[in-house]
Amino acid sequence: MLLSKYNLKNINATDVSVPDASLFDLPEKVLQFGTGVLLRGLPDYFIDKANKQGIFNGRIVVVKSTDGGDASAFEKQDGLYTVCVRGIENGKKYEEDIINASISRVLSARSEWNKVLECAHNPQLKIIISNTTEVGIQLMHDDIRRHPPVSYPGKLLAFLYERYKAFQGSQQSGMVIVPTELIIDNGKKLESIVIELAHLNGLDESFIDWLENANRFCNSLVDRIVPGRPEDELKNTIEKKLGYSDELLMMSEVYRLWAIEGDTEVADVLSFAQVDKGVVISKDINLYRELKLRLLNGTHTLSSGVAFLSGLDTVKKAMDDLQMQHYISALMQSEIAVAIPYDTTAEQTKTFGENCLDRFRNPYINHQWLSITMQYSSKMRMRVVPVLINYYSLFNTVPENMATGFAAYIYFMKAVKEENGNYYGRLQEKFYPIQDDRAQYFFEKWQRVKPALMAVSVLRDTALWGQDLTMLPGFAGAVQEKINEIEELGMAAVLDPLQSNKSIA
Structure with missing residues (x-):
């Protein structure tokens, strides 16, 4: 039996946390660039946890930015995947298996760019998160009118420009943008590249003013070891216990930290932070960087x-x-x-x-x-x-x-x-x-x-x-x-x- 929305009713909820069917009706509130295990094991983990407690009440549209890998498993499994949390907490062994229902759909940037841009017209979609690796946040002389632009900053700028046009530059239509790439001041760096790219593309000053003032680029620090797919022998053992197969099943340690630089306005948008002490929204996240570094x-x-x-x-x-x-x-x-x-x-x-x-x-x-x-x-x-x-x-x-x-x-x-x-x-x-x-x-x-x-x-x-x-x-x-x-x-x-x-x- 393959994990899917249809098969949820056949899964024994004593072995794994099974999502309620009502979660599939939640609106899309997050655009995520990247399908990797860090995103699925940290931001998506928090969002799923909040949804199950009736807090955030929003799902994630994932953009697959690269050509490598196969996204068909997400389609076959209706975006569902199992997170197997394993580790030590307070000196004691900890195990938990969770079916994550936070992802609504996965779009290919290469073949479905128009659908990605359509998301910019959704007034409930307020958050953009990414993990495109450290080399993803770099300035390339990218043409944002390409379908799609080559670089992540180019894709992000194209999306934001579509957003600006869709809502006639309304200040309320701005986004909270939280990169998770492992570089210092990732939010500030991404913002500076996107603004420079807007100038290089000859975009009008009113858009650049909206870009700088209506949107919030937040520095963030992520810390969780997410090994991802286990070796076949362990995967088979887990699937036998759970009673279903899952092509996207992944391992994660217990510890989790997502420190986001922001104020109360940012916290209001990122309301999923309320459900887990692992999400910290603070005006200064350097403390967490220092603790981790040292x-x-x-x-x-x-x-x-x-x-x-x-x-x-x-x-x-x-x-x-x-x-x-x-x-x-x-x-x-x-x-x-x-x-x-x-x-x-x-x-x-x-x-x-x-x-x-x-x-x-x-x-x-x-x-x-x-x-x-x-x-x-x-x-x-x-x-x-x-x-x-x-x-x-x-x-x-x-x-x-x-x-x-x-x-x-x-x-x-x-x-x-x-x-x-x-x-x-x-x-x-x-x-x-x-x-x-x-x-x-x-x-x-x-x-x-x-x-x-x-x-x-x-x-x-x-x-x-x-x-x-x-x-x-x-x-x-x-x-x-x-x-x-x-x-x-x-x-x-x-x-x-x-x-x-x-x-x-």
């Missing part, structure tokens, strides 16, 4: 070399190892949380940190440490160095766990082999790839510099860090001590004394 990403980065050199290949395995679990928790809560270079409260960092640890423990996500080490050097500079500097300004002492993380980073970057421009380190007689723009730099440095001087040589390099980290009292010595211990005793032996919280001077 506590989640920074902890990941500093821990990646430590865990990998300990012989642990996934984040979950590290959280099952007592030494690594202690290291990760102490690093996050005792050193990073107290030194985030932003105005945060202890309660905010504690709550966010606990959520991060739950996410790290998720047995359903196979997150490889080796993938986290990609572009290790730039991640250390961007995510970690500002916290390290702030830690010193607050406490003027060596953060022990950060020193261990730096030592593991430098040792991990010890390339011993080069083949066709690719560099490899070695751990227990096995080679591993060093996927970093600085791989050659470290390959040459480890050959040229005495091991006992490696920490000073690396940490004083202002081209690498933007500043001389040997100026931090005791830090280079602490890092070098740990490099020596990794070399002589192995990573596990280095972690052992950390559990006694001994201080390094």
Whole structure:
């Protein structure tokens, strides 16, 4: 039995959250560019949840912007799909299966552009969301009169121009536009490109005035791991339990965050935010960006070399190892949380940190440490160095766990082999790839510099860090001590004394 509107009556509602038939009659209120799993697992998840509580009461028209992939499954299943939420929440295993009924239809930008433009005439449609990947928000000299325009900003401008004409430039016809692409200030960047594109297309000043003043482009930050379609064996097991097959079935972690920059007017339009604490509408979302960048990403980065050199290949395995679990928790809560270079409260960092640890423990996500080490050097500079500097300004002492993380980073970057421009380190007689723009730099440095001087040589390099980290009292010595211990005793032996919280001077 295939998941569809007709077959809903045959599905056992004790196994899965089944939508009420009345939801199919709700009007279309959202235009969404993109069919990907992040959109279906986050914005569409929230909208579906709100609809089921009688709050937002609107469905989504999805525009398939790319030629790749097959959208026929959406048609066969009447836009329905199952979200399988799996993970850890408040330290306990969490499982939930939800049939999402938020999508009304999927339109192809290439073959159904006129239907997309028809949506601009719908007065109830007030929201545009997108995830066209980071390269989607770029300026191209796009002709918006093409069917369709090539770029996402071109398509968006064409839609907004149609909207403007349909409602004679009424201020009330403006849209709330929320990109979810993973770039900083995504809303502002999209707005500036759309306005520039309007000028390049020679559109009249009255439209540009409406574009700038009647519409709200909101910066947003999304954070949820959505692996998407599970492997066949797991998918078959889930479908057997649910009693139906679903070509669009997807996995998602429990944690969810969609932080949107906006005021009360934006919140009124995005009323679905009321039903889930995972949607935050705030005048400043930089707090959430900092918490994610430092506590989640920074902890990941500093821990990646430590865990990998300990012989642990996934984040979950590290959280099952007592030494690594202690290291990760102490690093996050005792050193990073107290030194985030932003105005945060202890309660905010504690709550966010606990959520991060739950996410790290998720047995359903196979997150490889080796993938986290990609572009290790730039991640250390961007995510970690500002916290390290702030830690010193607050406490003027060596953060022990950060020193261990730096030592593991430098040792991990010890390339011993080069083949066709690719560099490899070695751990227990096995080679591993060093996927970093600085791989050659470290390959040459480890050959040229005495091991006992490696920490000073690396940490004083202002081209690498933007500043001389040997100026931090005791830090280079602490890092070098740990490099020596990794070399002589192995990573596990280095972690052992950390559990006694001994201080390094």
